[in-house]
Amino acid sequence: MRKPLRWRHRYLFVVLPLILLLGIWLADRLWPLPLSQANPARVVVAVDGTPLWRFADENGIWRYPVTVSDVSPRYLEALINYEDRWFWDHPGINLLSIIRAAWQDLLSGKVISGGSTLTMQVARLLDPHPRTLGGKVRQVWRALQLEWYLSKEQILTLYLNRAPFGGTLQGVGAASWVYLGKSPQQLSYAEAALLAVLPQAPSRLRPDRWPERAQAARNKVLMRMAEQAVWEPQQVKESLEEPVWLAPRQMPQLAPLLSRYLVSRSKAQKITTTLDAPLQRQLEELALNWKAQLPPRSSLAILVVDHITMEVRGWVGSVDINDQSRFGHVDMVTAIRSPGSVLKPFAYALALDDGLIHPTSLLQDVPRRFGDYRPGNFDTGFHGPVSMSEALVRSLNLPAVQVLEAYGPKRFAAQLRNVGLDLHFPAGSEPNLSLILGGGGARLDQIVAAYSAFARHGRAAQLRLQPGQPLVERPLMSAGAAWIIRRVLAGEAQPQPDATLPVVVPLAWKTGTSYGYRDAWAIGINPRYLIGIWTGRPDSTPVAGQFGTGSAIPLLNQVNNLLQASSAVQKARLPVDPRPASVSEGKICWPGGQNLAAGDNNCRRRLTSWLLENSQPPTLEAPGQEGVQGARKVVWLDDNGKQVAADCPGAKQQTISLWPLPLEPWLPASERRSARLPPVSEQCPPQQKDEVTPLLLLGVREGAILKRLPGELRLALRLSAQGGQGKRWWFLNGEPVGDNSNGIALDLVKPGAYQVLALDEAGQIAAAHFTLQ
Structure with a gap:
């Protein structure tokens, strides 16, 4: 009879452990560890670890994620030796500690010690439970699960x-930055002891509210470290003398719009940026100081980039994120706006590489019409003959349009798109000549990135917002063209010997103003940084009197001063930009645009210029303009020096350099064609048509609708004519008006349709139809 019993006992010894293991496996599947969060807390930090902005979880808690290696060893020593000396050895629970705590509680009649290990505390943090026997069992179960699935280092993390x-803070990283304003790696002995004890009673021991309580609890930890010989007695003594006093805690509040932008593109709980926290704080303070100077509903944007590494150091997306009247929640660094004139340096640089122009090429700042498009200058006037360098420095519009017309607007837009500057055009339209004056939308961050080509020897690089991002760059222009344009923008267009040429380039800058004064821009390149400035109204309404030089340049200069306020050692390490071998000094002559021998009568004005690959392209013509003829005119002369036909007896060929015909009104009498060309022979005259300057009407556009000011019965309209030949005659609705001058003033009263017409001595007519309402 005993034999069957022995077999039954053996059966139980086999089955019961299997049942127990099956039960544990089933419980683990039914109640898995709650390690993941649907909406975890996230934080964006500067390059040095300083928290910039935090995003709380669904419970309003924010954390600063750290690993064991991110925390001071002093804190780990204080935490483990005070909370759980046997942490590295026990399996998640410490039976001796639990028995000791229970015995102490029974003797005193109250809770003296909990006996919980760090693993058990983590279990309670992951899965909160009531302080009952059932809750304790649940905590033990979670602790065992933690030890099974995770390493000791993971549990400690x-x-x-x-x-x-305390409050909405969780984790030693967040506590160290908020309470102490420093990284948890930099904790002193006293600070490590303080943070080690705070989780025991976070609300009662908050050092910003109850410094005396916090200090008493901290001292208890310090004494324990001395008793256990973890820290030297002298060090503990010095730490005990250190008072606990903290200013009210400050939550991270820097770079909110950049933080939002990065969080939308990443799922990481801690996002490290390339921002310089002290500089970011200075830029945001500067923006707030500018707030009172801005017009109502206006905002601004500031972007600072180290053009050596292309790391973004400062990003201010709006003047004040809390000011809804100024649309503070809109990030104007990434907003698409009209760039005004800030694209002009690219057009001139690409034209230099294409051999179309050189820095002193003769360009035409004269009235022109391109179909229905008639651009003008910001100052509403025209300046006649100008060099490329002068046109760029003065930001003249017509020369830029002339160069872009020769280079090709579609090709220009494609070159910029290739390096990351994507221009936006209205639906159904394509790049045209207006894009050089702001006719296509662009983003500040992409514009600044493209400007890096002028500081990086012609290669434009993408911005780097995070340290791990690779440096991506593409060639946009030659190193020589980049060097020349940067020097022009820095006020060093005039060539000088290498011995006197500064190798550290001063601040180079370019402004821009969009149509209707909606956007004011300033882009700067100093020896180390790219600076991008935008001001305007985010809702795109005009701001009267707002323009790049007046609104954006003062802010650019203040930012540049912040960046330049560095030590002499830092200044000595500024990168240099020596003259490339492809750039040389040369002399050229106007109006032909090329070098001529001394004494040559065709050299009407000699200029010194930087030359790219020693190229001297002739003066750029303006295709599509009626009456335009190149600077070189071939004539045939008789023995008396008069013009004759080519087939006349004894005719001799001669080349005369003439100024482009549209420049005639701006030339002195001695330089005009009537003075430069020899007289015509009456015996054998050349068979050619006289050339005249096109006549243009200024002051009103074809099809314009004009309105009188409120309360006014009349409209004063001033019109002028440029170009043409000789006297002008003016007609309004077919009736002669005014005198024989270049302009008239009309006083209109009666609403209706009008036609104004100007006639010159050559028979040219310039007319416009408009309506008065």
């Missing part, structure tokens, strides 16, 4: 990031 520190 969970504690470092989940321990409560």
